[in-house]
Amino acid sequence: xxxxxxxxxxxxxxxxxxxxxxxxxxxxxxxxxxxxxxxxxxxxxxxxxxxxxxxxxxxxxxxxxxxxxxxxxxxxxxxxxxxxxxxxxxxxxxxxxxxxxxxxxxxxxxxxxxxxxxxxxxxxxxxxxxxxxxxxxxxxxxxxxxxxxxxxxxxxxxxxxxxxxxxxxxxxxxxxxxxxxxxxxxxxxxxxxxxxxxxxxxxxxxxxxxxxxxxxxxxxxxxxxxxxxxxxxxxxxxxxxxxxxxxxxxxxxxxxxxxxxxxxxx
Amino acid sequence: xxxxxxxxxxxxxxxxxxxxxxxxxxxxxxxxxxxxxxxxxxxxxxxxxxxxxxxxxxxxxxxxxxxxxxxxxxxxxxxxxxxxxxxxxxxxxxxxxxxxxxxxxxxxxxxxxxxxxxxxxxxxxxxxxxxxxxxxxxxxxxxxxxxxxxxxxxxxxxxxxxxxxxxxxxxxxxxxxxxxxxxxxxxxxxxxxxxxxxxxxxxxxxxxxxxxxxxxxxxxxxxxxxxxxxxxxxxxxxxxxxxxxxxxxxxxxxxxxxxxxxxxxxxxxxxxxxxxxxxxxxxxxxxxxxxxxxxxxxxxxxxxxxxxxxxxxxxxxxxxxxxxxxxxxxxxxxxxxxxxxxxxxxxxxxxxxxxxxxxxxxxxxxxxxxxxxxxxxxxxxxxxxxxxxxxxxxxxxxxxxxxxxxxxxxxxxxxxxxxxxxxxxxxxxxxxxxxxxxxxxxxxxxxxxxxxxxxxxxxx
Numbered sequence: 001x002x003x004x005x006x007x008x009x010x011x012x013x014x015x016x017x018x019x020x021x022x023x024x025x026x027x028x029x030x031x032x033x034x035x036x037x038x039x040x041x042x043x044x045x046x047x048x049x050x051x052x053x054x055x056x057x058x059x060x061x062x063x064x065x066x067x068x069x070x071x072x073x074x075x076x077x078x079x080x081x082x083x084x085x086x087x088x089x090x091x092x093x094x095x096x097x098x099x100x101x102x103x104x105x106x107x108x109x110x111x112x113x114x115x116x117x118x119x120x121x122x123x124x125x126x127x128x129x130x131x132x133x134x135x136x137x138x139x140x141x142x143x144x145x146x147x148x149x150x151x152x153x154x155x156x157x158x159x160x161x162x163x164x165x166x167x168x169x170x171x172x173x174x175x176x177x178x179x180x181x182x183x184x185x186x187x188x189x190x191x192x193x194x195x196x197x198x199x200x201x202x203x204x205x206x207x208x209x210x211x212x213x214x215x216x217x218x219x220x221x222x223x224x225x226x227x228x229x230x231x232x233x234x235x236x237x238x239x240x241x242x243x244x245x246x247x248x249x250x251x252x253x254x255x256x257x258x259x260x261x262x263x264x265x266x
Numbered sequence: 267x268x269x270x271x272x273x274x275x276x277x278x279x280x281x282x283x284x285x286x287x288x289x290x291x292x293x294x295x296x297x298x299x300x301x302x303x304x305x306x307x308x309x310x311x312x313x314x315x316x317x318x319x320x321x322x323x324x325x326x327x328x329x330x331x332x333x334x335x336x337x338x339x340x341x342x343x344x345x346x347x348x349x350x351x352x353x354x355x356x357x358x359x360x361x362x363x364x365x366x367x368x369x370x371x372x373x374x375x376x377x378x379x380x381x382x383x384x385x386x387x388x389x390x391x392x393x394x395x396x397x398x399x400x401x402x403x404x405x406x407x408x409x410x411x412x413x414x415x416x417x418x419x420x421x422x423x424x425x426x427x428x429x430x431x432x433x434x435x436x437x438x439x440x441x442x443x444x445x446x447x448x449x450x451x452x453x454x455x456x457x458x459x460x461x462x463x464x465x466x467x468x469x470x471x472x473x474x475x476x477x478x479x480x481x482x483x484x485x486x487x488x489x490x491x492x493x494x495x496x497x498x499x500x501x502x503x504x505x506x507x508x509x510x511x512x513x514x515x516x517x518x519x520x521x522x523x524x525x526x527x528x529x530x531x532x533x534x535x536x537x538x539x540x541x542x543x544x545x546x547x548x549x550x551x552x553x554x555x556x557x558x559x560x561x562x563x564x565x566x567x568x569x570x571x572x573x574x575x576x577x578x579x580x581x582x583x584x585x586x587x588x589x590x591x592x593x594x595x596x597x598x599x600x601x602x603x604x605x606x607x608x609x610x611x612x613x614x615x616x617x618x619x620x621x622x623x624x625x626x627x628x629x630x631x632x633x634x635x636x637x638x639x640x641x642x643x644x645x646x647x648x649x650x651x652x653x654x655x656x657x658x659x660x661x662x663x664x665x666x667x668x669x670x671x672x673x674x675x676x677x678x679x680x681x682x683x684x685x686x687x688x689x690x691x692x693x694x695x696x697x698x699x700x701x702x703x704x705x706x707x708x709x710x711x712x713x714x715x716x717x718x719x720x721x722x723x724x725x726x
Contacts (some may be wrong), residue, residue: 070613103614109607121625122615138398172611180613241577 004246014083018043018183018213019064024078025061032185033059034174037078037239039232041183046205048224049244051234052260057217060234062184064215066094082183099126102176105199106188108168110175115152118160118171119143122179138178147204148176166197173204177212185218190223202227210238221261225249233257272325274397276406280318283410287313290417304424315430316413321406326723328398336390344720347380363387394704453704456697458666463494463691469698471495475661475672477681477692485526494697494702496663500671504582504657505646511586513639516593523594523600525623535675536598543591547651554584554656564667576658579667585652589642596638633717640714644707650675674703 002119006011017040026034034056041047046113049057066073066087071145080087082146087097099122111116121228129135139156143149148170152163160171176184186205190198205214205227218224225245232242233256252258259265284307286325291309295301302309341349348359363383417423461469472493519539523532559580566573573579604627611624628635658670659680681696688694 002438065614067610067614070610095618098614098616103610105607105611105614107607109605109611111608111611111626121612121617125615125617125625175611177617 001063002016016043017041017167018083019215020084021063021080021081021082023075024063024080026056026063026077027075027232028071032239034063036235039239039242041213042230043213044209044211045230046216046226046228047232049215049217049232049234050221050224050260051128051240051263053219055234056237057232058187058236061187061215061217062158063184064096064185065103067098067103069083069094075206088167091224094149095126096222099179100177100181101185102181104169104172104176104184104189107192108172110164110168110171112164113160114157115143115163115171116156119174122175126179128180138262142174145177145208147200147207148174164197166193166200169201170204173201173208177208181212181236183213183215186214188217188219191219199203233260235260237242272402272516276318276321276325276402279321279403279410280314283317283413284310285405286410287311287413288415290414291423294417294456295419301419303422304427308423308427309417309421311427312421313410313413313417315427316409316416317406318409319430321402324405325398325402330393332394336387336451337395339390340383340387341372344383359383366436367391382407393528395434398486408637418725450704453701454698456694457701459585459689460694460698464698465693468492469494469695473663475677476675477695490691491699492588492691493698496661497672497674497677497699498702499663499665500578500657500661501647501673501675502670503578503642503665503667504515504585504673506645507579507582508585508589509639509643511583512589512593512642514543516590516642517591517597517635520594520597520601521623521628524598525619525627536595539591539594543595545588547588548655549585549650550588551651551655554580554652558584558658561637565669574658574669574670576656577668578671581653582667585646585649588649588652589646592642592645593638596641597631600634600638601627603634604630635716637718640710640717642711645715647710648675648703648707650679654679662688674699679701 007136019041021040021111022038024034024037025032025041037060039060049061051057062068063076063080064082064087066076066078068100076088082097082101085096086090098263111121112262113121116139118136125134130137134249140149140153151167152158152171160168163171169192173184173189190201193201202223203218208214216228217226228245230242231245231248233240233248233252233254235256240255241252243253248257249261252261288306288310290313291302291306292299299306339651340360340363341356344359349356351359359380360383362380364387366380366384367387469492472491473495474491474493475496476491478490519535523535555576559576562577562580563575565575593631608626608630609622612626613619617625653673653676657673657676659672659676660670661672661677664671678696678699680698681693686693
């Protein structure tokens with residue numbers, strides 16, 4: 001089912017979608033978690049996935065870099081095209097895919113290594129640099145782009161776990177950037193952080209939008225409204241509604257979306 | 267009354283006291299349990315404790331002092347010429363009296379003094395036993411009466427009962443601690459006696475071990491050399507061989523079980539590996555002596571190697587297999603305890619499974635794994651049965667695993683097996699060896715636990 005025709009800009013000059021997913025069904029054993037999700041992700045935008053717990057938004061996110069492969073008994077059906085290529089095609093190398101589609105997790109998870117080695121981890125396993133000087137430069141530029149460099153430049157040898165929660169999460173973002181991906185998936189990246197650290201990360205997400213396509217799962221509707229250009233609302237495994245963030249939060253088409261964003265359930 | 271029956275009677279009395287106390291509590295409350303400070307069963311337990319504790323206290327006290335008390339009375343009752351004997355002769359005489367009394371009095375067996383002493387001894391024992399029974403039962407009754415009178419709606423029975431139970435728990439744990447302290451002290455004192463005859467420096471740094479000492483002045487060929495270096499070297503050699511076997515096998519199987527094995531495979535392999543830990547060491551011992559050692563000797567001679575029939579290699583290999591489940595089970599635990607988020611973080615960056623294990627999981631689990639390995643080392647050092655059967659007795663100072671060596675534990679066994687005199691340096695050397703071994707394993711264990719704890723603090 002690999003659809004191979006290259007996507008080109010349409011007549012209106014809109015850019016082709018980075019991700020194009022059709023008929024995505026996900027099963028955990030007998031239980032179906034996602035039903036026929038059809039969603040396009042636009043390049044260099046922030047797309048937020050919202051919805052009540054257990055609605056399948058994280059499951060959908062984890063399909064996009066095949067992290068669901070790790071979960072036993074998980075089966076993914078349908079077509080998920082990244083730049084027009086099906087990522088579930090046999091010829092796709094998962095390692096290569098994950099280098100292109102990076103991920104930041106709910107809880108900051110720095111490796112038990114130094115700050116420098118945390119960021120250098122990805123470049124090293126993918127052989128992105130040919131000598132120490134290049135590696136140092138890449139690590140520093142990643143830390144700078146993640147807005148962490150000024151705080152840690154004098155202690156790059158300290159363990160990553162010695163940082164505060166917000167700093168750890170920015171370290172994880174720097175780690176993801178260092179692999180030079182095209183897409184960054186964020187699974188509730190601020191849910192373990194205090195409001196100040198959250199504001200710092202949201203600012204960062206907005207800056208990163210220039211160079212990366214970002215998809216963020218969030219429980220906070222204010223956060224979705226603040227950082228994203230497009231919003232998709234999931235409910236009970238189905239994609240209910242997707243559109244410009246402003247439209248979703250002001251004039252939702254679906255009653256369920258209306259109920260959710262006004263806090264009537266969820 | 268025999269002791270077992272007395273204990274049964276006291277327990278029954280306590281049970282009755284419980285019901286009495288509970289009934290009394292309900293009665294003083296006028297049937298309204300809400301008026302009581304505590305639940306009726308607390309009052310029951312309160313009276314039962316009053317019944318049991320003093321009686322069992324006197325019982326325990328009597329059991330401790332009885333032998334000494336009876337002995338002193340018997341000595342006092344002996345005719346003057348016997349009572350004034352030198353202490354060691356007197357001890358012998360008392361021993362005769364005790365033996366005769368225990369076997370039952372047979373007329374005409376032994377001399378007059380012993381007969382009379384034994385009779386005295388028996389009568390004292392009967393008197394003591396009767397007195398004990400009476401006193402214990404009276405105390406139990408008195409306890410019930412006191413407790414019963416104390417029961418009132420204001421009595422804080424629950425608090426008293428819980429305090430008493432805490433005290434009993436504390437006492438139980440102190441018994442274990444004091445036993446350990448006692449063992450260490452006895453090791454210390456006997457070792458000190460050994461070091462009176464053999465200097466510490468000779469023991470710790472001497473290169474020759476031949477503990478046969480002369481029993482008679484004119485005996486030849488048994489001078490007694492107590493240099494412990496060869497046997498500690500033997501212990502280290504065998505432990506090193508064992509760890510060379512156990513660490514790779516244990517660690518790799520742990521990685522397989524924790525990271526690669528499907529749940530079903532894991533549920534079969536893990537218990538199977540733990541069966542290894544359940545095999546009695548003596549079985550490993552004869553496996554080493556009867557199967558592995560001859561196998562090594564035969565194949566060694568095929569290769570032109572001179573392998574002793576009892577070699578360090580045979581003992582070390584089998585001991586290594588024995589320790590595998592230790593290493594694998596602890597490593598498996600710590601590897602599984604590495605948070606899933608770390609694995610996902612690494613996989614999410616495009617690392618393969620093996621890269622993730624090598625670069626993230628193992629470094630994170632390393633402190634715990636090292637702790638587990640140290641515990642396994644101390645187990646290897648203290649292991650006795652395998653080396654007794656397979657390693658030999660010759661105290662060779664060698665690093666060649668094909669020769670026979672001996673270990674600290676083997677020497678302790680050989681020094682103490684059979685009839686021994688407990689004042690010769692030969693036997694006392696066992697205590698010195700035991701003390702040194704204890705110190706080494708203690709340091710290893712403390713260090714291992716320290717590392718494991720440090721690791722736990724990081725991820726829990």
